[in-house]
């Protein structure tokens with residue numbers, strides 16, 4: 373059977389230059405289309421799990437906890453309690469008689485054994501159906517054990533991944549404001565929306581340090597409960613990946629008056645612009661001077677090293693399909709810096725504004741797609757004869773089945789792709805994949821085959 377586009381989804385696909393811009397998005401996934409989106413619980417887990425000194429307990433069947441740290445890791449410079457996967461492993465009798473007692477016992481045992489700074493308890497589909505009182509159990513254990521025990525209302529059926537982000541933001545917001553802000557510099561910020569999958573937050577923290585700024589809390593890569601509790605003392609929230617933590621930034625602005633700016637740490641242009649935007653916020657000449665110095669030093673070292681890759685990759689074609697559209701903007705620019713052409717770009721959760729911006733920065737003929745599925749992506753990759761596909765774990769098999777190179781830019785990656793040095797790693801990875809001799813033995817399955 374030849375791949376096809378579902379007629380009901382036609383308005384979620386746009387071809388740049390071939391029609392006036394008009395895109396539908398932010399709607400429920402089409403039944404039968406098998407969206408690339410994950411469930412609500414998965415969305416909340418992505419955001420909260422990097423908090424390294426907290427206990428993370430999944431209240432539900434064991435299958436919901438399948439994505440362990442070893443698949444979706446987030447590095448920590450200290451405690452590593454987040455590496456352990458805990459589940460109440462609900463079974464048939466628990467579903468019939470309720471899982472509250474089991475949850476209580478699991479929480480007490482785990483807290484006694486691991487002495488966490490806080491505990492997050494994730495609700496899954498079945499818990500939403502049987503109606504366990506998560507809030508009540510968490511309150512009881514919190515009182516008895518003297519630490520925050522926070523329910524995460526992340527029942528998988530409640531919506532899509534974006535709803536999970538919101539549930540995670542609400543959970544973090546319960547911690548913010550519970551610690552002392554004494555001693556925090558007026559030149560301080562929180563880093564929101566970076567999950568330190570491969571050490572990226574350490575690269576970014578180093579830039580801010582060299583600029584003379586104090587980072588109060590990492591939200592949430594290499595995160596600590598104590599830092600989150602005092603995060604309301606920071607002067608600024610710097611938000612990456614607008615989908616995941618934007619709700620928290622908005623809540624903190626409303627309650628504590630902390631302004632936020634959106635940034636991206638991917639690619640040279642966006643990385644530099646993000647640092648300059650942060651420096652501009654503080655209106656302090658010394659910070660701006662140091663920022664220029666950071667950017668200058670990094671670029672002097674980076675540009676000569678990029679030339680080899682640029683020369684080899686010029687004219688090659690790339691496709692992008694990521695969770696949040698904000699990352700896609702930076703990737704389009706990063707590929708351009710390598711002399712490559714982006715022919716397909718899409719996201720799971722982009723807004724109309726995001727897609728409009730993508731339309732402005734991409735070339736005529738580029739396909740822009742919202743909430744796509746394997747069938748469509750396969751069809752587009754074949755049509756455009758791409759050399760490399762950038763995405764996450766669910767996109768990888770699509771690329772490999774077609775004999776197309778793949779670059780993991782999602783939660784499973786092990787290489788830091790942020791910051792100026794991240795651009796070098798990205799170029800190296802794209803180069804190694806696109807130029808790999810393996811493609812000689814595995815011909816690409818283009819539209820004509």
Ligand code: SF4
Nearest residue numbers: 411413436496497528
């Ligand atoms: S959809 Fe429901 S059952 Fe499936 S993983 Fe998510 S929470 Fe668990």
